[in-house]
Every structure is written in C-alpha cells, then in structure tokens.
Amino acid sequence: MRIELFGQPQPLQTTDGQTILVVDDEEVIRDLCGKALADFRVLEADNGRTALDLLDRESVDLVLVDVMMPVMNGLDLLMQIKERDPDQLVIVMTGYADKEIILRALKADADDFIQKPLNLLQLKSTIEKALEKRQLRQELLQLKRLDRLKAEFLGLISHKLRTPTTVLSLFIQNLASGAVSTDTPEFPAAVAAIREEADYLAHLIQDLLTYSDVILQEQKPKLAPADLREIALTALAEKRPAAAEKGISLISTLQGAWPRLSLDRRRIAFAIGALLDNAIKFTPAGGQVILSGEAGKDGLQLVVRDTGIGIAAEELPRVFDKFYQIDPTQAGQVRGFGLGLFYARQFVQDHGGAITLESVPGAGTTVTITLPRRSPA
Numbered sequence: 001m002r003i004e005l006f007g008q009p010q011p012l013q014t015t016d017g018q019t020i021l022v023v024d025d026e027e028v029i030r031d032l033c034g035k036a037l038a039d040f041r042v043l044e045a046d047n048g049r050t051a052l053d054l055l056d057r058e059s060v061d062l063v064l065v066d067v068m069m070p071v072m073n074g075l076d077l078l079m080q081i082k083e084r085d086p087d088q089l090v091i092v093m094t095g096y097a098d099k100e101i102i103l104r105a106l107k108a109d110a111d112d113f114i115q116k117p118l119n120l121l122q123l124k125s126t127i128e129k130a131l132e133k134r135q136l137r138q139e140l141l142q143l144k145r146l147d148r149l150k151a152e153f154l155g156l157i158s159h160k161l162r163t164p165t166t167v168l169s170l171f172i173q174n175l176a177s178g179a180v181s182t183d184t185p186e187f188p189a190a191v192a193a194i195r196e197e198a199d200y201l202a203h204l205i206q207d208l209l210t211y212s213d214v215i216l217q218e219q220k221p222k223l224a225p226a227d228l229r230e231i232a233l234t235a236l237a238e239k240r241p242a243a244a245e246k247g248i249s250l251i252s253t254l255q256g257a258w259p260r261l262s263l264d265r266r267r268i269a270f271a272i273g274a275l276l277d278n279a280i281k282f283t284p285a286g287g288q289v290i291l292s293g294e295a296g297k298d299g300l301q302l303v304v305r306d307t308g309i310g311i312a313a314e315e316l317p318r319v320f321d322k323f324y325q326i327d328p329t330q331a332g333q334v335r336g337f338g339l340g341l342f343y344a345r346q347f348v349q350d351h352g353g354a355i356t357l358e359s360v361p362g363a364g365t366t367v368t369i370t371l372p373r374r375s376p377a
Contacts, residue, residue, distance in 0.1 A: 018061040036120040048072025062089040164197040221264035229258040247285035267347040274340030283308035311359035
C-alpha cells in the first residue's frame with residue numbers, strides 16, 4: 001500500500017508491515033518505487049528537507065534516497081539522517097558511477113547502493129536484504145545485552161544468597177556440634193532467626209523464578225482486555241500476610257467500575273506488586289500503605305502511598321535504576337535484588353504509561369502509575 005507524503009503532508013492510512021521512505025524529486029521514480037514496494041508501507045518526499053520533516057514525525061524502517069535533488073542533495077540528506085540516528089537504514093540511488101560520490105556515501109555510512117535506471121526486482125531484493133541484515137544486527141545486540149544482564153544478575157544472586165545460606169549453615173553446624181541445644185536460652189531466638197532467613201530465601205527463589213520467566217527471556221507483552229482495578233486489588237490481597245507480619249495496615253480506597261484496558265496482566269500485576277513490596281519494606285510497624293486511584297477521562301491512575309521513612313532527595317533520581325537499592329542503615333545488607341522498581345517502570349512504559357515517585361524523608365512516599373485509556377496494541 002502506498003502513502004504519498006511530499007510537499008504538504010497528507011493524512012496517513014494505517015497499514016501493517018515495514019515502512020519505506022522514498023526521496024526523489026522525480027515523481028515517476030517515486031511511482032515506480034511505490035509499485036515495486038507494494039508489500040511495504042511507502043512514504044514519499046520530493047526533497048531532503050521534506051524527508052527530514054517526515055522522519056521527525058514518522059517511524060521509518062528504511063530510507064531510499066536519490067543523490068541529485070534540489071533543495072538538499074541525497075548525500076547531505078544521508079549525512080544528516082546518520083547524525084540523527086546512526087542505525088537508520090539508508091540506500092542511495094544514483095545514476096552516476098562517479099567514484100567521488102560513492103566514496104562520500106560510504107564515508108557517510110550508506111547501507112547500500114542502487115544504480116539508475118532502476119531494476120525493480122533488484123530494488124526490492126536490495127531493500128529486503130538490508131532489512132534482514134538490520135534484523136540480524138538487532139538480534140545480535142539483544143543477545144549481547146541479555147548476556148550482560150544475565151552475568152550481572154548471576155553475580156547479584158551469588159551475593160544475595162550468601163547471607164541466608166551462611167546463617168542456615170552455621171545453625172546446623174552448631175546443632176550438630178552440640179553448641180546449641182533445645183534447652184538453652186538462646187534456642188528460641190536462634191530458631192526465629194533461622195525462620196526469618198528461610199522465609200527470605202524462599203522469597204528470593206520466588207523472585208528468581210519471576211525474573212527468569214518474565215524478564216530474562218525478554219518476551220513481548222501479551223495484551224488482552226483486563227480490569228486494572230481488579231488486578232490492583234488482587235495484588236493488594238497477596239501482600240496482606242507480609243504487611244500483617246510487620247504490623248502494617250493495607251488500605252484500599254478503589255471504588256466503582258473501571259473501563260477495561262488492553263494489558264499484559266502479569267506484567268502490570270508485577271509492577272503494582274513491586275510498588276507495594278517497596279512500601280511495606282520501608283514502612284515501620286504501625287504504619288499504613290494506601291492504594292487509591294481513579295478512572296479519568298484521558299487515563300487511569302493508581303497511587304501507592306505509604307507512611308514510611310521516605311527517600312532522601314539525592315537518592316530520588318536513582319530509585320528506578322537497575323540493581324539500585326536504598327540502604328537507610330548503611331549496613332550493606334538490603335534485601336531483594338534491586339530490580340522491582342526498574343522493571344515496574346519499564347512494564348508501565350511498555351503500555352504507553354508513566355510512573356512517578358514523590359517522597360519526603362520521614363513523611364512517606366507516593367508512587368503514581370498512569371495508563372492511557374488506549375494502551376498500545
């Protein structure tokens with residue numbers, strides 16, 4: 001399907017598939033390219049300036065550009081495109097076999113060349129080959145990124161598992177050696193400490209299962225109609241035992257019927273659960289964690305507010321960083337992996353939403369999730 005966009009932009013039609021921008025001052029060339037590339041969504045521009053304007057507004061997979069054009073020639077356009085986005089695919093069309101032109105295009109990182117007059121089969125084949133190469137590059141970069149993440153995560157796991165396993169091992173050794181027995185005054189406190197470490201170990205293992213399944217595999221969100229209010233209330237119910245153990249009240253003021261959104265239920269539940277976990281972790285006994293929200297005209301909001309210790313101003317910019325953990329006691333023994341808020345924000349952003357955090361030391365923290373009524377498909 002073709003979409004003409006040159007001179008004054010025309011309304012876009014929605015199409016599937018990848019987008020090609022054809023930049024040539026000759027209408028007949030643009031028409032030929034549009035026919036040859038019927039399987040793609042095709043945008044057109046009759047000069048370099050118009051092409052740059054289009055690239056500011058549109059997501060384009062590949063730019064097909066002629067060298068000789070008025071207003072801005074193809075080589076200058078190529079250089080400006082690569083300055084903006086070095087990964088943008090650009091194929092240069094030229095009717096000249098001038099070595100100087102070819103060298104300039106190579107220096108500007110042109111991805112390929114097509115000789116005029118155009119061979120339409122060669123044109124389509126060259127574009128498909130360039131798109132396949134980019135896909136392979138992206139997959140390789142993704143694999144390298146995942147390898148780095150897994151290496152970092154494994155290092156963090158070994159560090160986090162060391163404390164509970166050491167405590168359990170020492171207790172067992174003391175029992176085996178007779179240094180601790182059931183009739184000593186220290187036994188109840190030791191058992192309580194062991195139970196705490198065992199519970200923490202179970203929590204870490206559950207987190208590992210979640211992260212390995214949902215995060216490390218980098219699956220795309222699985223969207224389906226869902227009730228955000230119901231997801232939030234379910235997450236709140238799951239956190240009640242942990243809150244009760246700390247003597248913290250969990251309160252919900254969510255009311256009324258909310259519109260259904262296209263959501264990845266598991267990932268949104270993870271995001272809400274991560275916010276509740278953080279609120280419970282940093283709220284002392286006798287405090288409160290309040291879940292509120294509203295369904296507005298433009299979007300839905302969920303708010304998690306606690307009466308906890310708050311976050312220092314200098315730490316606020318880093319709270320969503322990967323592996324970053326707030327350590328109010330400076331003991332270096334913060335529980336968890338430091339990934340909850342990082343992925344909470346990423347999952348919300350994957351739905352076209354936003355997450356914000358406000359905090360005052362000693363007065364608690366408020367985190368707000370905002371989701372548009374129309375989440376991206």
